Amino acid sequence: MAHEISDLVTLLPQTNQLIGLFSIIRDENTPRSDFVFYSDRIIRLLVEEGLNHLPVEPKVISTPTNEKFDGVLFLGKICGVSIVRAGESMEKGLRDCCRSVRIGKILIQRDEETALPKLFYEKLPTDIDSRFVFLLDPMLATGGSAILATKVLINRGVKPERIFFLNLVAAPEGIEAYVKAFPSIKIITGAIDKGLNDKKYIIPGIGDFGDRYYCI
Numbered sequence: 682m683a684h685e686i687s688d689l690v691t692l693l694p695q696t697n698q699l700i701g702l703f704s705i706i707r708d709e710n711t712p713r714s715d716f717v718f719y720s721d722r723i724i725r726l727l728v729e730e731g732l733n734h735l736p737v738e739p740k741v742i743s744t745p746t747n748e749k750f751d752g753v754l755f756l757g758k759i760c761g762v763s764i765v766r767a768g769e770s771m772e773k774g775l776r777d778c779c780r781s782v783r784i785g786k787i788l789i790q791r792d793e794e795t796a797l798p799k800l801f802y803e804k805l806p807t808d809i810d811s812r813f814v815f816l817l818d819p820m821l822a823t824g825g826s827a828i829l830a831t832k833v834l835i836n837r838g839v840k841p842e843r844i845f846f847l848n849l850v851a852a853p854e855g856i857e858a859y860v861k862a863f864p865s866i867k868i869i870t871g872a873i874d875k876g877l878n879d880k881k882y883i884i885p886g887i888g889d890f891g892d893r894y895y896c897i
């Protein structure tokens with residue numbers, strides 16, 4: 682069972698398996714191919730946990746043994762929205778669980794003049810306001826980009842209670858800022874770290890997730 686830190690924050694179960702996966706991707710000496718492989722495994726766990734939060738209705742199934750099984754049926758349509766670039770690393774994990782899922786993208790970068798996050802590009806499913814949305818960004822540091830991305834979703838008509846923000850590692854500062862901005866949106870995370878350093882990197886953290894997943 683995942684651990685409900687609060688009504689809004691779910692932490693994946695801190696099993697030896699998960700800590701082992703994090704030990705590999707947190708290690709500065711891990712080569713990129715391993716970083717990608719083991720990050721993908723954590724991402725898959727996050728997506729599976731996210732799916733647990735979707736509503737279901739009861740459905741009785743007939744099995745090949747002429748017996749009944751009290752099952753459930755997922756209700757509602759979902760889509761993913763990745764915050765470019767690092768969030769794109771989480772798209773495959775979502776696709777592996779939800780065949781032909783629609784995925785939108787939001788590009789946010791730091792405005793050089795104001796140092797604040799600025800929206801550069803958004804491309805979202807046209808019917809996003811009728812979907813549950815998995816917002817994808819692996820690192821919740823200050824929360825600045827995630828808050829802006831979530832405002833974009835809400836402006837497009839998505840109900841806050843239909844948004845689930847999935848990340849691998851969260852800093853307490855980011856969680857606090859995000860929950861304060863959106864007191865009804867759930868965060869699902871793999872780890873809650875100590876905090877941020879003076880460069881706003883999460884510590885102990887992973888380093889620059891996008892660089893390690895795509896470049897280094």
Ligand code: URA
Binds near residue numbers: 882883891
């Ligand atoms: N983004 C990253 O990739 N790493 C951090 O530690 C913080 C933000």
